[in-house]
Amino acid sequence: MLLIKGGRVIDPASGRDEIGHLVLEDGKVREFLTGDPPARFQGKVISAEGKWVVPGLIDMHVHLRDPGTEWKEDILTGTRAAAAGGFTSVVCMANTNPVNDSPEVTRYIVEKSRREGCANVFPVAAVTRGLLGKEMADYSELADAGAVAFSDDGKPVENSLLFRRAMEYVRPFGYRVLSHAEDPVLAGGGAAHEGWTARKLGIPGIPSAAEEVAIARDILIARQTGGKLHIQHISTRMGVDLLRMARRAGLDVTGETAPQYFTLTDGALEGYDTNAKMNPPLRGEEDRMAVLEGIQDGTIDAIACDHAPHEAYVKRCEFAAAANGIIGLQTSLPLSFSLLAGGKVSPARLVDLLSAGPAQILCLRGKGTLAAGADGDVTIIDPEAEWEFRLEDVLSRSKNSPFFGWKMRGRADATICGGRVRHSAIAGVSADA
Amino acid sequence: MEWHRRHVLGLSDFQPEEMEFVIDTARSMEEVLTRDIKKVPALRGKTVVNLFFEASTRTRTSFEMAGKRLSADVVNFSSGTSSVTKGETLLDTARNIEAMKPNILVVRHPASGAALFLSRHLSCSIVNAGDGQNEHPSQGLLDLYTILKVKGKIAGLKIAIVGDILHSRVVRSDLHSLGRMGAKLWLCGPATLVPREMERTGAVVTGDIREAVRGADVIIMLRIQLERQNTAYFPSLREYSRRYGLNRDVFSLAKDDAVIMHPGPINRGVELSDELADCERSLVLRQVESGVAVRMALLYLLAGGSHVAH
Numbered sequence: 241m242l243l244i245k246g247g248r249v250i251d252p253a254s255g256r257d258e259i260g261h262l263v264l265e266d267g268k269v270r271e272f273l274t275g276d277p278p279a280r281f282q283g284k285v286i287s288a289e290g291k292w293v294v295p296g297l298i299d300m301h302v303h304l305r306d307p308g309t310e311w312k313e314d315i316l317t318g319t320r321a322a323a324a325g326g327f328t329s330v331v332c333m334a335n336t337n338p339v340n341d342s343p344e345v346t347r348y349i350v351e352k353s354r355r356e357g358c359a360n361v362f363p364v365a366a367v368t369r370g371l372l373g374k375e376m377a378d379y380s381e382l383a384d385a386g387a388v389a390f391s392d393d394g395k396p397v398e399n400s401l402l403f404r405r406a407m408e409y410v411r412p413f414g415y416r417v418l419s420h421a422e423d424p425v426l427a428g429g430g431a432a433h434e435g436w437t438a439r440k441l442g443i444p445g446i447p448s449a450a451e452e453v454a455i456a457r458d459i460l461i462a463r464q465t466g467g468k469l470h471i472q473h474i475s476t477r478m479g480v481d482l483l484r485m486a487r488r489a490g491l492d493v494t495g496e497t498a499p500q501y502f503t504l505t506d507g508a509l510e511g512y513d514t515n516a517k518m519n520p521p522l523r524g525e526e527d528r529m530a531v532l533e534g535i536q537d538g539t540i541d542a543i544a545c546d547h548a549p550h551e552a553y554v555k556r557c558e559f560a561a562a563a564n565g566i567i568g569l570q571t572s573l574p575l576s577f578s579l580l581a582g583g584k585v586s587p588a589r590l591v592d593l594l595s596a597g598p599a600q601i602l603c604l605r606g607k608g609t610l611a612a613g614a615d616g617d618v619t620i621i622d623p624e625a626e627w628e629f630r631l632e633d634v635l636s637r638s639k640n641s642p643f644f645g646w647k648m649r650g651r652a653d654a655t656i657c658g659g660r661v662r663h664s665a666i667a668g669v670s671a672d673a
Numbered sequence: 674m675e676w677h678r679r680h681v682l683g684l685s686d687f688q689p690e691e692m693e694f695v696i697d698t699a700r701s702m703e704e705v706l707t708r709d710i711k712k713v714p715a716l717r718g719k720t721v722v723n724l725f726f727e728a729s730t731r732t733r734t735s736f737e738m739a740g741k742r743l744s745a746d747v748v749n750f751s752s753g754t755s756s757v758t759k760g761e762t763l764l765d766t767a768r769n770i771e772a773m774k775p776n777i778l779v780v781r782h783p784a785s786g787a788a789l790f791l792s793r794h795l796s797c798s799i800v801n802a803g804d805g806q807n808e809h810p811s812q813g814l815l816d817l818y819t820i821l822k823v824k825g826k827i828a829g830l831k832i833a834i835v836g837d838i839l840h841s842r843v844v845r846s847d848l849h850s851l852g853r854m855g856a857k858l859w860l861c862g863p864a865t866l867v868p869r870e871m872e873r874t875g876a877v878v879t880g881d882i883r884e885a886v887r888g889a890d891v892i893i894m895l896r897i898q899l900e901r902q903n904t905a906y907f908p909s910l911r912e913y914s915r916r917y918g919l920n921r922d923v924f925s926l927a928k929d930d931a932v933i934m935h936p937g938p939i940n941r942g943v944e945l946s947d948e949l950a951d952c953e954r955s956l957v958l959r960q961v962e963s964g965v966a967v968r969m970a971l972l973y974l975l976a977g978g979s980h981v982a983h
Binding site for chain 2: 435436439440441442443444511512553556557558559560561
């Protein structure tokens with residue numbers, strides 16, 4: 241039994257935002273109480289006065305690099321970083337080595353994370369075998385082994401017919417296809433957003449259209465097939481507009497963006513900072529503003545950080561040779577907290593973006609809510625905490641972040657997963673073994 | 674003025690006085706080149722390594738010549754004959770060279786920002802001899818010097834740069850050197866090779882070579898990189914040369930005393946007609962001459978020379 245008392249309980253899935261006490265029992269949410277806390281409570285008590293108590297955060301786009309490149313990250317280090325960042329669940333992409341295109345790999349991820357993980361891990365399996373874009377993977381077997389969705393993330397499914405067939409085939413099973421929307425020919429080997437900064441630095445550009453053309457194609461295929469589509473890491477103005485249009489047309493299309501796309505622009509590339517190199521690339525200010533609008537008006541359903549760990553030397557090199565991506569699990573919550581300034585995003589909406597939204601998109605039962613009977617996944621957030629993100633804070637095995645030295649506001653004070661405390665910064669509350 | 678730089682990575686932060694100082698130094702260097710014995714002991718005991726990861730003959734030879742005229746020991750390292758082909762990282766290669774204690778590394782690399790990157794990780798001086806599509810500062814300075822020799826000034830001149838603006842590091846350096854000295858710059862080429870964003874540099878962008886050349890004092894023709902033709906930025910060389918090539922007819926629109934420049938190597942009959950390449954108003958070989966003097970000046974200043982050599 242665990243009692244979290246006196247916190248502001250924000251649970252958008254059940255429409256709750258009030259001060260009260262949350263009781264967890266047998267790894268589940270038992271009840272929510274208001275008024276005086278229970279006088280005699282048999283179990284652990286966490287005092288959450290002045291804190292937010294929210295359904296465990298879910299990051300639906302991470303790379304745990306396990307199996308295959310464990311020197312970058314593995315399931316233990318990745319979920320440790322997740323727990324420290326307030327995430328009770330992460331959804332890991334299929335571009336491991338071997339690729340997660342077989343039930344053996346899916347089961348390996350599921351079992352290892354059950355054994356060693358500090359957070360729930362939901363694997364996404366490949367759309368095409370080997371991520372090669374040639375043949376469909378065995379969707380039913382992968383789903384039976386624990387895959388929650390399908391994506392070739394890191395690469396688009398270039399062949400439109402194959403993408404159509406995949407969408408069509410998985411539709412009756414209710415699975416969503418997550419799309420890394422990029423026209424690779426149009427992207428043409430670029431390494432930065434095609435705009436003034438890339439021109440000035442002489443870096444080959446990736447036009448916004450490379451993303452937008454692919455989003456448009458995917459949406460049209462979703463319309464044709466009636467399949468469930470999710471657009472990953474939306475970074476451009478027209479990308480947000482296209483998603484908005486699809487929603488107005490009544491299509492089951494969802495979308496995510498990452499904190500870096502509403503926080504940074506391609507200006508961060510000055511000096512050829514390889515920690516600002518990612519795909520999709522950091523875009524222009526107009527795109528950043530459009531992503532913010534998409535978050536504010538509800539077009540964008542989820543914030544997912546695209547946690548992409550890389551060892552130092554693949555970033556300590558000339559820009560063109562540097563690997564794409566940044567780590568994000570420990571900065572996603574505080575960077576997303578900045579959305580609250582100005583009042584256009586409410587605390588409940590923020591929790592929606594980081595928890596209820598992803599749970600709905602992926603139909604993760606028992607996740608994303610604090611309703612009675614839900615899984616006992618809870619994040620306690622100190623909304624006032626001000627802190628600086630430092631290299632030594634990083635729990636990931638890799639340290640590739642452009643945010644070192646940033647002053648942050650908002651922090652995960654405790655992360656509780658299935659009733660067990662997996663991370664705690666609260667005095668007197670220690671993590672469970 | 675005092676010279677404080679440890680590296681020459683690009684001209685983006687060079688002020689006009691600093692460029693003038695380099696040119697003044699280059700003038701004294703050029704005087705050395707007119708002597709019977711074209712060598713001074715200024716860099717005796719210093720080592721210059723040409724670290725070239727990209728094919729280059731003239732730039733490498735020019736730096737080598739510059740170093741030798743100043744009595745430096747010059748060593749050439751090129752990627753074809755190195756362990757780069759064995760998968761060594763740029764930084765590891767450069768650190769290995771640095772462990773042999775050179776004073777100056779002259780670096781050419783296909784990645785933009787490569788010279789800046791090395792300057793952050795090495796302790797010797799770095800001269801950027803061309804990094805990807807970013808900058809080619811010694812070319813920017815030698816173009817400036819060559820024009821000054823002929824025209825006596827830069828301010829107010831109309832200078833048209835025609836060709837593959839997109840991929841050109843020469844343009845990016847020329848925009849800083851010529852632009853900051855007050856030239857009116859025009860950029861011209863097919864729209865696929867002249868990014869719209871280049872207007873932000875203050876240059877006039879046009880797709881019409883006649884407009885660019887009309888009344889121009891200087892026309893800089895850029896090389897069309899034939900090896901890029903697999904991605905087809907324009908329909909054919911024939912069409913390119915008809916529309917964007919410089920020939921007698923188009924050249925007649927320029928000022929009577931207009932001059933033609935080209936960083937080389939020239940594709941005769943493509944961007945520049947055969948007869949114009951060799952005409953008396955072509956400064957192509959004078960650019961090469963100026964190049965050695967400018968590079969001598971840069972090496973000399975980086976090696977600690979604070980006054981002009983005699």
